[in-house]
Amino acid sequence: MALLNPSGAAPAAPEGGAPGPRVLLGAREDRLDSVLALARVAAHLGGLRRTGRSEGEPLPAAALVCDDAAATGRLLELGVPVVHLESGPAGPDDGGAPPGRALVRVHRPGWLPPPGPGARGARPTGILAPRRTRRNRTRSGTLVMLSLWGVPDAEAGAFAAGALRELAAAALHRTGSCTVVADTGLAGVRSALAAHPGVRVLRAAEADPDALHADAAVFLASPVLGALALAQARRAPLALLAPLGAAQRALAAQVGEVLPLPSAEDPADPGLWEPPAAGPWHLLDPALDDLRGAQRVARTLRQLALAPW
Structure with a gap:
């Protein structure tokens, strides 16, 4: 799992100047759905500081992990609450089913039938739309x-x-x-x-x-x-x-x-x-889908970071 700050910018702080809770963001860089899902949720995390995991640093208040059940398990063992976001059936390197202590969310269009039984307690989010839905008037290529x-x-x-x-x-x-x-x-x-x-x-x-x-x-x-x-x-x-x-x-x-x-x-x-x-x-x-899946996942992560675990 890679730990990402998809915007490439400095961690955001909430209005008022005081830094908000630190949240760890992780995804499988070798899976397109994971990369896209993390970036779209991260676009709605204003007020939270995004961090990687380094030795000597305190643990983050919460984590968002896309598709890497093994990484979710390691974070839970450290006492970090995790929102585990699934993009579909796990692959051979994803670590199997996410641990039951994670808050599991699954993104999938509401107009598609469910692919089968998912992880226990998993909740559908619907579509993870990009924050900017307009296309440029002058398009090429x-x-x-x-x-x-x-x-x-x-x-x-x-x-x-x-x-x-x-x-x-x-x-x-x-x-x-x-x-x-x-x-x-x-x-x-x-x-x-x-x-x-x-x-x-x-x-x-x-x-x-x-x-x-x-x-x-x-x-x-x-x-x-x-x-x-x-x-x-x-x-x-x-x-x-x-x-x-x-x-x-x-x-x-x-x-x-x-x-x-x-x-x-x-x-x-x-x-x-x-x-x-x-x-x-x-x-x-x-x-069948209101396109607000990314906002819903971001709101869950924010609540997890602010609430006692």
């Missing part, structure tokens, strides 16, 4: 949001060297620029795209995918929860990359039963590079 978390190496390598390379080349030709934001497997992605020096490849944990999306005219993404939430919150068009790995295939099948999102599998399709002004989000019942 293509953003590719790629998740290789939990994808077998052979499958990830074949996709990068084949479909991803063709999409990146077409994006450069059709839209003038292409930025690929990936969570893991960066060396393989950069190697596969080396023949196209105009393509930027960024590590998700070191970039701001939500801000990049606001500037992009075309959005292609792996079928992951964070990408769906971003496009829905901004009523923006989204074309899904071919699902990679079991978790993406399962989510893509569930989404396909509810929402007709286009596929990004044919770089020669002119409609891919000239998408409509908005996606098919008007087909969803707005009562």
Whole structure:
């Protein structure tokens, strides 16, 4: 687990000058959904100081951990209350189910059926929308949001060297620029795209995918929860990359039963590079999700930090 300050800024203090409680923020940097979830919740933590864990420092008042059950367990053993935020089924390195003493929250669109029994006591949050939901009026280029978390190496390598390379080349030709934001497997992605020096490849944990999306005219993404939430919150068009790995295939099948999102599998399709002004989000019942999941998780963390444990 990485300990993050997603804004890159100094820890915030509440109005009045006195520093607020210290909270530790952690996520799996190798999982796109974790990175996006942490950043979106962190945007609503005004009044709390964000901290990492260093030897000799006092323990934080509370912690937010995204998807890393092992890290949640270690913090609980130290006596730190934890809000554990889940992005879906745990992977082999996530540490299994979170300990029962954690406050478990699960983010998932309200219009999707639940994937199955979750952790005991887990509460759904709905969509974690970005704090800024507007897109820039002048948009250009293509953003590719790629998740290789939990994808077998052979499958990830074949996709990068084949479909991803063709999409990146077409994006450069059709839209003038292409930025690929990936969570893991960066060396393989950069190697596969080396023949196209105009393509930027960024590590998700070191970039701001939500801000990049606001500037992009075309959005292609792996079928992951964070990408769906971003496009829905901004009523923006989204074309899904071919699902990679079991978790993406399962989510893509569930989404396909509810929402007709286009596929990004044919770089020669002119409609891919000239998408409509908005996606098919008007087909969803707005009562199923109010897009305030990040605020709800932030409020829970704030209450945990201020209340006696």
